[in-house]
Amino acid sequence: MREGQESILREVAEVAGRGGALLVNAPTGSGKTVATLAPLLEHAVRADHKILYLVRTHSQEVQVLNEARAIAHRLESPILSIGLQGRARRCFLLENVAEVKGATAEEHGKLCADRKRATERAMQGEVPISPPPELPEGGEIDLTDLDGCPYYARVLQTDLDGLVERFSAKLPLPHEFEKFCRDENLCAYELSKKLVPSARLITAPYAFFFHPYIRRSLLGWMGIGPERVDLVIDEAHNLPSHLRDLTTVALPQESVRRARAEVAERGDFQLPDGPSATRFFDIVGAAVEELIVALARDDDAVLPATVFEDALLTAIGGTSHRLDTWLGSLATWGENLREERRRERHLPRSWVHTVALTLLSWPQLEGEGYVKVATRLPRPALEAYALDASVAARPILDCHLSVHLSGTLAPLEEYRDSLGLGAAARLLGVPSHFPPENRRFLYDPSVTTRFEELRADPRAIGRLADRLVEVLQCLPVKTAVFFPSFDLLQKVLEAGLQSQLPGNVFIEYSKVPMGDLWRSIEGWKKDPEGTVLIGVAGGRLSEGIDYPDEELEAVVLVGIPYPRPTAKREALRSYLDAKTGKGWEYTVEAPAQRAILQACGRMIRSENDRGIAIILDRRAPNFAKQLPGLEPIGDLAATTRAFYGRRARWSRTASRAPGAAPSPGPTAGENP
Ligand code: SF4
Numbered sequence: 001m002r003e004g005q006e007s008i009l010r011e012v013a014e015v016a017g018r019g020g021a022l023l024v025n026a027p028t029g030s031g032k033t034v035a036t037l038a039p040l041l042e043h044a045v046r047a048d049h050k051i052l053y054l055v056r057t058h059s060q061e062v063q064v065l066n067e068a069r070a071i072a073h074r075l076e077s078p079i080l081s082i083g084l085q086g087r088a089r090r091c092f093l094l095e096n097v098a099e100v101k102g103a104t105a106e107e108h109g110k111l112c113a114d115r116k117r118a119t120e121r122a123m124q125g126e127v128p129i130s131p132p133p134e135l136p137e138g139g140e141i142d143l144t145d146l147d148g149c150p151y152y153a154r155v156l157q158t159d160l161d162g163l164v165e166r167f168s169a170k171l172p173l174p175h176e177f178e179k180f181c182r183d184e185n186l187c188a189y190e191l192s193k194k195l196v197p198s199a200r201l202i203t204a205p206y207a208f209f210f211h212p213y214i215r216r217s218l219l220g221w222m223g224i225g226p227e228r229v230d231l232v233i234d235e236a237h238n239l240p241s242h243l244r245d246l247t248t249v250a251l252p253q254e255s256v257r258r259a260r261a262e263v264a265e266r267g268d269f270q271l272p273d274g275p276s277a278t279r280f281f282d283i284v285g286a287a288v289e290e291l292i293v294a295l296a297r298d299d300d301a302v303l304p305a306t307v308f309e310d311a312l313l314t315a316i317g318g319t320s321h322r323l324d325t326w327l328g329s330l331a332t333w334g335e336n337l338r339e340e341r342r343r344e345r346h347l348p349r350s351w352v353h354t355v356a357l358t359l360l361s362w363p364q365l366e367g368e369g370y371v372k373v374a375t376r377l378p379r380p381a382l383e384a385y386a387l388d389a390s391v392a393a394r395p396i397l398d399c400h401l402s403v404h405l406s407g408t409l410a411p412l413e414e415y416r417d418s419l420g421l422g423a424a425a426r427l428l429g430v431p432s433h434f435p436p437e438n439r440r441f442l443y444d445p446s447v448t449t450r451f452e453e454l455r456a457d458p459r460a461i462g463r464l465a466d467r468l469v470e471v472l473q474c475l476p477v478k479t480a481v482f483f484p485s486f487d488l489l490q491k492v493l494e495a496g497l498q499s500q501l502p503g504n505v506f507i508e509y510s511k512v513p514m515g516d517l518w519r520s521i522e523g524w525k526k527d528p529e530g531t532v533l534i535g536v537a538g539g540r541l542s543e544g545i546d547y548p549d550e551e552l553e554a555v556v557l558v559g560i561p562y563p564r565p566t567a568k569r570e571a572l573r574s575y576l577d578a579k580t581g582k583g584w585e586y587t588v589e590a591p592a593q594r595a596i597l598q599a600c601g602r603m604i605r606s607e608n609d610r611g612i613a614i615i616l617d618r619r620a621p622n623f624a625k626q627l628p629g630l631e632p633i634g635d636l637a638a639t640t641r642a643f644y645g646r647r648a649r650w651s652r653t654a655s656r657a658p659g660a661a662p663s664p665g666p667t668a669g670e671n672p
Contacts, residue, residue, distance in 0.1 A: 004430035008035035011428050012403060016043035016230065021402045021421045023236075025409040026430035029606050032405050033234075034067045037201070040230050040403070041071060041079065044200055049400060050222055053203045053232045056242075059546070060234050061203045062173055068201050069171040078168035081201035082192055084208055084218075085174065087112060090189035092151050092182065099143045099347045105207070105214060110348050111143075112189075119148040119156070129153045144345045151187035155194065158186060164198045196221040206233075206242055210392055226398035233396075235543075236404035237594055240389040240418040247386035249365055251358050252379050253292070256285040258351040266337065271326040274318065277333070277352070280326060284359070287311040288382055292374045300375040300383075300567045308372070308382060309363060320363075330356035368578075371571035385568045387575040390420030397421075407601060408594040410626075414586045417579070438610040440643060441600070441627040442636070443620035444471070449484055449559025450619070461488075464616070465495040468558060471614060472501070474636040476644050477553035478530055482537040482599045484561040486510045489536060492558065503531030508541050517541075525551040537561035538595040542602060552603045553644070555613045560620065561595040562588055593626055600627070612643060 008024055008031075015022040016039055026032040037051075044051050055061045061083050068081040087094075087108045094100045094111060103111070122129055129148040172180060181188035196202055196218075208218050209231070219226065233239055260281035263269070268278045275283070291308060295301035313323060334353025342348040365372070365384035369391065373383050386392075396402045396419065409415055412427040447467050454460045472479060483489040486509075493507070506524040508517070517540060524530045525547060533552070535541035538561055563569055569587055577583030596615070603611035614633060624630045633639075 002031045003433035005031045005035040007428060007430060008032055009039055011426060012036050013039040013043070015401050015403065015426060016040060019400050021396070021404065021416075021425035022428065023404045023409060023412045023416060023421075023425055024428045024430065025406060025412055026428075027432040027434070028407045028601055029604075030407075030430055030433060032430070033064055034071070036232060036403055036405060037064070037067055038071060040232070041068075041200065044230055045079070047228070047400075049228045049230050050199065050224060051201045051230045051232065052209060052218075052222075052399075053201060054206050054209055054234060055203055056206060056235045056238055058174070062175075064201075064203050064234065065171060065173050069173075072168075072171055078165075079201065080164060080168040080195065080199045081171050081203070082167070082195045082199040083174045083177065084192050084196070084202060084204040085189070086205065086207070087189050090178065090181075090187070090192070092187060093149045094143070097143045103347055103349070105211070107347055107349055110342060112149075114342065114345070115147065115149040116152050116190075119150075119152045122148050123153060123156065143347065147345075149187065151181075151185055152190055154184065154186045155190045158184075158191070160194055163191070164195065167195065168198075193221050197223050206239070207246075209395065210243060210246055215395060226395065227400055229399040231396060231399040231402040233402065233404045235406055236415065237406040237408050239393070239404070240415065243389040243392040243419075244386045247389075247392045249358060249361060249384045250381045251288065251355065251362070251383070252381040253285065253288050254379065255351055255355050255358075256281055256288060259355040260285065262337070262351050269333070271329060274322065274326050275316065277330065280316070280330070281355070283315045284312065284355070287315060289380070291382065292376060292380050296374040296376045298566075299377045299564060300373045302567045302571060303372040303374055303382065305366075305372075306363075324360065327356045327360045331360065368575065371568065371575075373567050373571075375568075383568075385571070387572050389418050393419040393421075408597045410593075411585070411590055414580075414582070414590050418576075418586070434604055434607055434609075436628060438607075439600075439604055440612045440639070441615075441630040442612065442633045442639070443615040443617065443630060444633045445618040448617050448619060449488060450617075451565075454488075461491050462495045464558065465492045465497045467616060468492065468497060468556065469500045471556055471616070471633075471636060472532060474640050475554045475556075475612070476640060477611075478533070478547075478551060479554040479556060480533045480535065480541065480547070480552055480599070480602060481556045481558060482535055482539075482542050482561070484537055484559045485564065486536055488559070489534065493534075501532050504529040505531060506533045508533075508535035508539060514540065518545075521545060537599045538563075538591070542595070542599040545602070546605055547602050548605045548609065553609075553611045555600050555603055555611065557596060557599055557613070557615045557617070559617045560592055560615070560622075561599075562592045589622075593623055596623055597626060610643070612640065 004026060008026060011022055011024070012035065024032060024036070040051050043049065053064050055064060065081055065083055068079070072079050072081070086105060088103075091108065091112065093115065094108070100108065100111065119129055129150045177192070178188050181191055202222070204218070208214050222229070260278055263277040263281065268276050270276055271280060274280070287308060291303065291311065295303065309320070313320065316323065330352050334350035334356055337350040338348040338353060341350070362384065369388040370384045370386060373385055375381050375383055402421075404415065410429065412429065416422075416425050416427065444467065447464055449464070468481065472481070483492065504524060504527050506521065521533075521541065524533060533541060537557060573583035573587040575583070576586045580586065600613040603609060603613070613627075620627070620630060
């Protein structure tokens, strides 16, 4: 039992008995997953509940199922655990169809439903289902060539009880399950669905529970009501922003352009007593563009009340009643197109339908829970941005219990209030049990990334680059450097950083697909020439990826990763100020604190890991409470010599076994 685990076990067992919410802030490596699962499994078996364990990343899912496997080995009666993933990952039939890439869950579901129906019809008529066409070299499979689904047919024919027995005896990790399905030509998505009724533990991405359309299906597969669901939310600090994004409604300029093109391609038509459909979309597109150009000078700007609706009505010369009539007929036209495309065996998508529904819902997205903004980034759009995460979080309250886990959930009150979990929610903070001498926190009072100072002094970026190089030269270990934004990262690279870095340097670029990023980073971690990894705080490299042992032993944060001061954030600050009186703490300080702790936490994943975290910003003492022993940087070369021992910078020969004591001080010249 690790320190702190006992309190997690006790609190989880208690919440299992009485129901309600438990919020646990416990550092990585504290064993919170197993301390949560053990009492929950006991309770779920006794009360005939199911545990739904929501994860954000693939690696978290693997970790949960690994723990479940370890527990299951010690039980007398077997327990089935199953990991769910979306069709985008598990549909073998459509994975090589270009048209399906980027399909929504609903669109993919319709394509699948049609092919399953065709399969069932063919099986009833005892017609053989043809295998999918061979993938042409360098090409894609045409969607219209795919009628029935042989992978689904195999699922219908398989011995389900036998598989339940097999997977209960040895719980498969996600990649093992997918490999088994591929080898056996079974649809991994449909098979995992069919195993859910027999499973006691189900892991799934957040969307399975928080997307209303998918949640209804999931509860149907589970065969129980939410009152018999024991919910766990992993890496829960991400949930409030995930839920805000889920309930935000956007009207991107690009969607309006595509809607117009769709009408032009299929044949323009007249709206009842109004303009042609293409003219209508021209007017909408122009109104959206004008507002973005006029208002959003930086990232985004708040839209004055009804300004978009007024601009549309003025340009069209109609009333809101007529506008609704036109939108209704456009929505019907789009729905018919979706059905037609579905009959033709194409992706059932219509941009006209999407845009018409967004415009119909636009006037309703008012009130204190929404703010309307014009945005330039990440794409030009109008948005009704959801401020209130508690609306989408309500289904949590229908479950018997919910346990919310994270290493950076503090301040717990902020999380509780954002999700509306109520004053009765239990809050548990578990302190770090790692040896304090294994971790040093330093900061450099001579620099800052404060926006006003960088703007006022043209040489400030160059100085920051020079200082960063000096610091890196004193660190004889694999080091991660995290910037507050891609913008600053790029500027510092261009100011001379890139040319001065030795060895294999890995740089995170914003638009690289996750799969490619994952593969490259795994390569860097194992590469003895891997020296510096550069990314952004709050980004994909600074959260969710583990770097144990010597894969990472130092972190440098360039500046404090305060969130960008956008109009949306300002609106959220005012909203939370009115609700809790803590707008600034919750929208500015708490996200920066989480980003710092997540970034620094990358290098310490176990009792044996050691590392130094350096913050290049004089504002670091604002976070001294969360960074024990934080002190000014002083003589960094001497500090690192004493901390890391006599390894030469980037030396391949100086590696030590994990957990082994560092060797004594350096000889001259080894460290620059
Ligand atoms: S049954 Fe499975 S493989 Fe077939 S279309 Fe549906 S998700 Fe894809």
